[in-house]
Amino acid sequence: MTENFEKDEFSGTQTTGHEWDGIKELDTPMPRWWLWTMYATIIWAIGYWIIMPAWPMVSSFTKGVIGYSSRGSLEQALADASAAHATDRAALVTMELSAVKDDARTYQYALQGGKSAFAVNCSQCHGSGAQGAPGFPNLNDDDWLWGGSVDKIYETVKYGIRSDHDETRLGEMPAFLDDELLTxxxxxxxxxxxxxxxxxxxxxxxxxxxxxxxxxxxxxxxxxxxxxxxxxxxxxxxxxxxxxxxxxxxxxxxxxxGRANVMPAWVDRLDDSTIRQMTLFVHSLGGGE
Amino acid sequence: MSKSAVENVDVSPVNKKENRAMFEKREKIQPKKARGDFRRLKWIIMGATLAVYYMTPWIRWDRGVNAPDQAVLVDLARERFYFFFIEIWPQEVYYITGLLIMAAVALFLVTALFGRAWCGYSCPQTVWTDLFIYVERLIEGDRNARLKLDKAPMSGSKFGKRLLKHSIWIVIGVLTGGAWVFYFADAPTLLKELVTLEAATIAYSSIAVLAAATYVFGGLMREQVCTYMCPWPRLQGAMVGDETLTVTYHGARGEPRGPHKKGTSWEDGGHCIDCNQCVAVCPMGIDIRDGLQMECITCALCIDACNDVMDKVDLPRGLISYDTYTGQFVTDPNKKLKVRLIRPRTIIYGLILALVGAIMLVTMLNRSILDVNVIRDRNPLFVTLSDGSIRNGYTVKILNKTHEARHYKIDIQGLNNAQSWLQVDGPRNHALTVTVPEDALSSVKLFISVPSADVPGKTQDIDVIVTDMESAETETQTTSFKGPDK
Missing domain, CATH: 1.10.760.10 (Cytochrome c-like domain)
Incomplete structure (x- = not known):
């Protein structure tokens, strides 16, 4: 093998000794910067194994010294986001609902939060634009079954209509034919x-x-x-x-x-701040009283 | 007249294309100090450009209350760009595009006229490298002293010189990065914060990155940045023509080159005495006598060096000088330089430049201080109210670009018996007036309801007119009012 090594006369570089159809391969060294970059990444990888979760084991994995996990990081991010809202949320739940409008910052916070809370919790029945559907009232208009002031809307959202909550709003349209009340x-x-x-x-x-x-x-x-x-x-x-x-x-x-559509009581599912946000959002849609 | 003999320098143009081998360590270029008109011009331009760079953030410009008083400021947090009397909002970024186009075309024009004047005199890479070489020369001496120092074994004195040189370079780098951040915040405030270590982390990291870049580019990499990293040298061929003025060696006059014995006739050889002074002063490490080449930044220092030599050997100056491509074949040293500055190429570049400038100026002068956007609700398209009337909702966005709060009135045209109100906060506002704080965008909800008898049908175009109650400036937006099928 070794006798095949030779110096290329043009570049001054040794060949690898490989030859294909008269074409010889030069043994050109790697560029220095490239090598150093590779060494640096190797050192980086070793540090990474020590610090971060890295190697799979039989039933677990190496945890790394700083105890990072992507789930933990998500939980942290959620907690941080929640903490960032803490002041506004606290302000919202301590305020009279009808007075929130006078506090521009809290009101804007409530409308934005209410918009997204509405999209998540209410739009399934009331529609994404709160436009309603037969049996599910349109919340944009000025016609309110149970009242359109913020306090009335708040009560409706909180306890629901014909829901399983004790405080629920209750009204009944009887079945006049089925119950033989009318012909x-x-x-x-x-x-x-x-x-x-x-x-x-x-x-x-x-x-x-x-x-x-x-x-x-x-x-x-x-x-x-x-x-x-x-x-x-x-x-x-x-x-x-x-x-x-x-x-x-x-x-x-x-x-x-008869008719007896149901709206759930949200007080058992959402915190007071979110309910207030949804209330103010619904009230702002144009029909609020 | 007795003149000192010209020193013949042992120097090789290491950055010349043929001398650059692949995979070979770069040979350091130690340019010799040049003296002459172009060197003086370069010092002046260096001073001027550095002054502009360092002083600009400190220029004050009064914009009244509620606005920064810094003449040039990129306010990222508040999304504004201030340039003296110009104030640019993010949606007006095309002004910056326009400025960049003008800068590019101006560069084309200058290149067509004077070759790479930008590279040779005012490019930051050139200016800072020049400054770094100046520092190097102050500490380690001129070319010969530096070469000697390079070869000398490490000693206390060598280490001290090296340490001092690199320290000053790093200080220059830090000052360079330090000046940069002042363009992004109120300069006096930021300076105070920087020294008291209260500035934002991004300020310190920007300074660090730019300091490192300045140190590496100006101190260590130098001509390699121009030769390998910069795209401009590769593009310039498209702008340079036969009539472009560029640093030119008059080969016809200079060749055949060779040593000349004092007192003998010049008849036998060319005027180039092959002293290599032009190579020695070249910061790019090339030989100008090879002709126009990609590596040459036309700094004109070789002109100074050669003129010096020509004076010493009693020949007319200008063996190397600014000349056109055709000029290099002229043998008579006293022949007047003939340049045609106005030619189709420069006229076209000039026209493009004027056109872009005019468009910028016109749009700038007609720039509105009020911007209105009306977005109609699409979900639901319309709402039926208890009394049968139809209501449409709109979001009206009013942008107040002035530095004081303004009052606006909204009018609706195109509907009969329409009842409109704004819902900002608090009760319904039937007067349709909005106050927008200074320098801000306000978004208000506009509701228009029309009695069922007057509903125009499925859709009807309407105009929403916003009037600035102080200046009477108006802005009209056309939108539509939708209702059910009749």
Missing amino acids: RPEISDVADYVLSLSQSNSDADAVARGKTVFVEECASCHGDKATGLREFGAPNLTDAIWFYGGDKKTIVRTISK
């Missing part, structure tokens, strides 16, 4: 009457008949003028907004079968 023709008449409150073209006779039934059966919750009653969450039937739908078929179904 089918009566229900049809009441539906005509309810429709007539917001629309002009209706069957006058049916409306007149329906009005009698309404006063007897419905006015106790929806009010004599059918404008609703917030204590029971009974909707205003004279406005342009329909909770489940404003066509006759849907109204008939509502009266016949």
Whole structure:
């Protein structure tokens, strides 16, 4: 082998002794900077093994002297983020809800936090723009079943509607047909009457008949003028907004079968600060009272 | 007239292309001190550029209250760039693009006219290397003394000189980095913080990085930065033409070169006496007599050295001088330099420069101090209210670029019987007035509701007009009002 080594006359470098079809490979040394970089990375790696978790073992791994773990680092980051909010959160929970608006910083904090809390917890039913869906109220408008002031919204978010919480808001739309409280023709008449409150073209006779039934059966919750009653969450039937739908078929179904949609009580799931943030956010959407 | 004999220097142009072998340790260049007009010019330019660099952050410029009074300031925290009367916001970064384009075209123009004048006189690499060599010369002496010191075994005196030299270099490096950070914060405040060790970590680390870069580039790497790292020498060929003025050795006059005996006739040989002074003074380690080459930064020190020699041997100056490519074939030393500065290439560069400058100036003068953005809510597109009216929501962003709080009024055009209000905080604001603090962007929520009878249909263009109540400046944004199908 050794006799194959020779010096290349042009570069002055030794060859490796390898030759392919007359082409000889020069034994050019590595550039110095490259070598030093490699040595440095080797030293770095050794230090890394000692300091950081590195080698897999049979049932565990080498932990490293500073006790770093990616889970621990995540927990730390979450704790740090939470600590960074501590002041604003403390301010928010000690303040009167209706007074938060006067404190620009806390209010902005609440709106931003409420926006993301809403996206995580509320948008599944109310929609990402709080636009609602049949059975799930639109939170942008000025029609509120249980009241649209910050305190009322706060109570609703906290305890829910027909939830399993003791303080829950409770109201019931009976199933007038299923419970044999009204007959089918009566229900049809009441539906005509309810429709007539917001629309002009209706069957006058049916409306007149329906009005009698309404006063007897419905006015106790929806009010004599059918404008609703917030204590029971009974909707205003004279406005342009329909909770489940404003066509006759849907109204008939509502009266016949009753309605009992549920909103969960958030007090058991979220901290007070988050609930307040969501409350203020919902209130800011344009319909807040 | 008795003139001292010209010393013949034993020097080899180590950075000349043919002399640079791969994988070989760099041979240190020890340039000899040159004396003459160009050396003097270089000292002046060095002083001026260093003064500009070090003094600029300390120039004050009154912008009134609520704004920094530093003439040139890159305020990263508040996202502003201040340059005397100019104030640039992040969204106006195209002004900086414009400045960079102008700088590039100006560089092209100068190169087309005078070759690599930028490299030779005002490039920071040249200026700082020159400064470092000056320090080296003060401590270790000129070329010969330095060569001797390099060869000498390590001794107390050699160690002392080396230590002193490197220490001063590092101090210069630290001062260089130290001046840099003043461009990013209020200079007097930062200086106080720096000395009392209260400045931000980023300030110290920036100084450290730049100090290291200055020390390594100016003290240790020098010409290697120009030859290997900088892209400009490789690009310059595209700008340099036959009529570009550049440092030129008049080969036709100088060759055949060779030693000349005092008193003998010049008839037999060229005017170059091969004394190698031009090579000895060259900081780039090349031989200008090889002609125009990539390594040459046209610092013109060889001109000074050669003129000195020509004086000594009683020949006209200018064997090496600024000349055009064609000029080097002229044999008559007294022939006047003929240069055509105005030619298609320089006219085009000049026009581009003027055009970009004019665009910048016009946009700068028409720069608005009010910026309005109206973003309509898209989720939901519209909201039906209890009384059947339709409400649309918008986010209005008003940018106040002045240094005082301004009051704005919003008007809506294009809808009948519209009721609008702003929801900033507190109760609904039906007067549609907003106060935006100085130098800030305010975002307000605008609601417009239209009775069902007046809803224009699925969509209708409307104008949101924002008026500055002090200056009456207005800004109109067109957006749309959406409703259900009729």
